[in-house]
Amino acid sequence: MAVVLGIETSCDETAASVVDDDFHVLSSVIESSIDQHRAFGGVVPELAGRAHVATIGPVVRRALNDAGLDAHDPGIAGIAVTSGPGLIGSLLVGLSAAKAYALAWGVPFVGVNHLEGHLFAPLLEQSDLEWPLLTLLVSGGHSLIVLQSGPGHHEVLGETIDDAAGEAYDKVARWLGLGYPGGPEIDRLAQQGTPGKLKLPVSMTGTDFDLSFSGLKTAVVRATQKQRDVAVADVAASFQAAVAEQLLRKLRRAMEKYEVRGVALAGGVAANSALRAGVIRLAQEFGVISHLPSMVMCTDNAAMIAAAGIYRLKSDGPSPMELSARPNWQLEDVT
């Protein structure tokens, strides 16, 4: 059975994983430099890049060892590495490492789009995936609604016109004096509060499936300045309800327009309790299967990159050694 090594370094996670061509995860190692960024309220690119340089070698070695492979001569079929989008200095560390290993071991490597990687994550946990599949991909850097007719075949129906959903969570958390990243804490508080106590608009941009969150963040700031007596838990609950409502309304719109057999969540915000509950309800209502990956598959990892790489190596073949990082590589441009 052929196995592929995946490498992911697009943001603050340094990750490596070995996956076989039946999409079984043989190992998955994730190290994060998040503790170094907390004090700054966001990922500091310079610090992230330095951390990747220090960590990439040991992380790859551990992933190979955990999969029972010889780290000097692992006998793998290829290497998949995130080549964009992401922080340029961070991407270059993973890409350079992948090229060096490819040369040393005499194996092909392929550059993978990070967002396409997220779309492959459900395949690693659920073998009963139903196509066509509608995926809501929401993270700290991206928010998209994607229609997939099969693995590797996707159409972006809509995306955020300003902030990503996770970014809005992090900014509102910062305004409320909560820690970074803010999503988990707002989600926790929201479950103790009452939605609607803070009067917020649900943003519905004109175009069919596009999303928008920056107006909502500003609305939270304005409303909390006006309604000073609203408890933090109620602010969190009101904000969370407004985010979920926008995302679920758009998803419903897409399900009404396109006949799909499954609906999936991906990205760090897929951990959100309101979103998960809403997607399960929506799937039941439309009689389709819901795919809610485990947390470790929602957030950045290298197994999903290896999975996308297995597909790309088969369909497109290896990348050239000259391949450069593409910090702004759009999912629409992956064909």
Ligand code: KG4
């Ligand atoms: O995918 P991810 O780990 O990193 C990238 O952005 O690529 O996503 C992190 C984002 C952060 O903005 C964080 O606040 C958000 O996901 N997040 C959540 C929850 N858990 C993490 N947002 C809402 N509810 C959560 N439970």
Ligand code: ZN
């Ligand atoms: Zn990601």
